[in-house]
Amino acid sequence: MSKPNRSISRVLFIQLACLIGLLAAAAYLITGFVAFQSLQNNQDNRLSSVARVIADSVVLRGSTIDFDLPYAAFDVLTYQAPESIFYRVTDPSGATLAGYPSLQAPTAGSHTGEHLGLALRTFTISKVLQDDIGAVTITLGQTQDSLRDAVARLAQRSALGAMTAFVLVSIAVFAALRAGLRPLRAIERALSRRVADDFSPLADEVPREIHALVVALNDSMRQHGELLDQTRRFIAESTHQIKTPIASLSAEADLLVAQAPADLKPEIGALAVHARQTSHLINQLLTQASITYGLGARTPIETQITRLIDSVIESFGVQAEARDIEIVNAAGGPIAHAVDPVGLREALVCLIDNALKFAPPLSDIRVSAWLDQGLWIRVQDQGTGFAGNPERLKQPFARGDNNLAGSGLGLSIAERVAQAGGGHLTLQNHPRGGAQCELYLP
Known part of the structure; x- marks a missing residue:
């Protein structure tokens, strides 16, 4: 008997487990991305609010640009996490009025860059003082260490939740597969307990998915049962039809030996021996066939x-x-x-x-x-x-x-x-x- 080379339940379980794993990984990546975008948008809003407060404090007094940095507004940026804050205020000519001269921002709006070796999120806004003077530019930046830490924590929690869901769903899938394949196991047990010549039909109260299989098995067993019955009847009739003349032939040969003249006895004796050997061989052949096809019926x-x-x-x-x-x-x-x-x-x-x-x-x-x-x-x-x-x-x-x-x-x-x-x-x-x-x- 050939050994099974694969398991349907194992193949289905592996495929479903891989699908669940991919969904869990996708959920982890999507959660991390959405969390990062949400936290970064929150940071952009806070940077924008503080930058606008600074811009509102800039005034032109004669030909002098005057402003007071609202340090209290910086507390808005450090409320959730102690991040490093950088700022720069430049006049219309680009000269630095306050802050870090090395802090650069390519255009207005939010950008991600690097300053002094630190990953930085910046927001730049311009305020026009007078048409003939130009605009003052305010750039405000903040590091993103706490943001990334928060995203990492959310991702870890998401991963833990995804792994928990993966394990629970895998267990549920495994249990569902076992329950779904139970009718097939019942058919296997019913067939394995049968004797060789039992071709009675299987119970047809099975799920729709395997009903056609059970019908085909029952039809095949019915045909094999009919063929076995025909073979048994043929062997029984052949045994009767063959044994009787063979026995008569052996008896006639023995009688002929007893009545034969002395000069013919060796040849007739050899004929009688061959007749007995032929009778023995035929009887054993019929016995072998009878046992092979009829023994299980007794x-x-x-x-x-x-x-x-x-x-x-x-x-x-x-x-x-x-x-x-x-x-x-x-x-x-x-x-x-x-x-x-x-x-x-x-x-x-x-x-x-x-x-x-x-x-x-x-x-x-x-x-x-x-x-x-x-x-x-x-x-x-x-x-x-x-x-x-x-x-x-x-x-x-x-x-x-x-x-x-x-x-x-x-x-x-x-x-x-x-x-x-x-x-x-x-x-x-x-x-x-x-x-x-x-x-x-x-």
């Missing part, structure tokens, strides 16, 4: 495991006796467990048949069973054991390195039975020699 029932093992061992009586091999039921007592008896019987047949192929003459095959948080069945022989990695033998048509005759389906059938019952099949070599197969069903 409900587990309480089964006497010890009796089932005895029944399977009895079916191998002739083959075991012919090779002087004893198959022992080592279960030790009555054991009952809820299983699919048909599937478990097929698995036991495959495991014992596999052990019988590799067990040497005059040896034992032990079939053990016990309960430990489920049913365990072990089939152990005294042969040469598995060569290489035994896990590959669980694949259909896989054979060992001994090249003995066989279809290569027995262990794969047992593995499929274990998986269909929610268990597993373990293949390993016993420390004292021989192969050991353990089947577990919960």
Whole structure:
């Protein structure tokens, strides 16, 4: 199964978080800009008011320009913060009448500049004394340290508010995404709890956004369910139609061997062997198909495991006796467990048949069973054991390195039975020699 390469909720959350972050950053920048403009306009208004008061105090007495600086008006500028104040009053010729000669202002109105290495906001106004004399120019400047500090404080508060809002909105977005994706998680849980052949429709009481998805899933499962039912019916009919003539062919071959003349017995005997091998292969192929497509449809029932093992061992009586091999039921007592008896019987047949192929003459095959948080069945022989990695033998048509005759389906059938019952099949070599197969069903 491929691993998911991304999460819808994570992608949506990251996108929304980035959007919220951009909005918070924009709010921070806009707040800082608006605050700076507001405070600077306030400073310009105060500079303008004080400059006009100074201009009103300038008078012409004869040919002499006289004025009194209204120092009390400067308190208006330093009311909110102790800023440095600079001023300059020049006559119509540009000569400095009072203040700082180095204080320059390019034109009338408000400007931002630098004076004596300090950032300065200035306001310049002119007052005409007489048409033939000209105008007096008043320039008033004030540093902006406290203004910038105030803007920084406002920006910090804005940033703190934006971060708080970002965290709260992110939490709300995350909760909303989880709530919005809850129907999808419910569908995922409903599908993951199903067995392989459960194609019943999902509940269609879902949000409009995923209703089309649920309808498509239900339609797909309906089609797969119909296809599975058709396959099961075909396998059931094929099993009946094929097994009967194959069994008849094997019986006819055995009868022909018994009645054949002595000179034809070897050839007819070989024909009978091939007929039995063909019958065995076809039976295992049909068993594999039946288990693959029909096992999940059978409900587990309480089964006497010890009796089932005895029944399977009895079916191998002739083959075991012919090779002087004893198959022992080592279960030790009555054991009952809820299983699919048909599937478990097929698995036991495959495991014992596999052990019988590799067990040497005059040896034992032990079939053990016990309960430990489920049913365990072990089939152990005294042969040469598995060569290489035994896990590959669980694949259909896989054979060992001994090249003995066989279809290569027995262990794969047992593995499929274990998986269909929610268990597993373990293949390993016993420390004292021989192969050991353990089947577990919960």
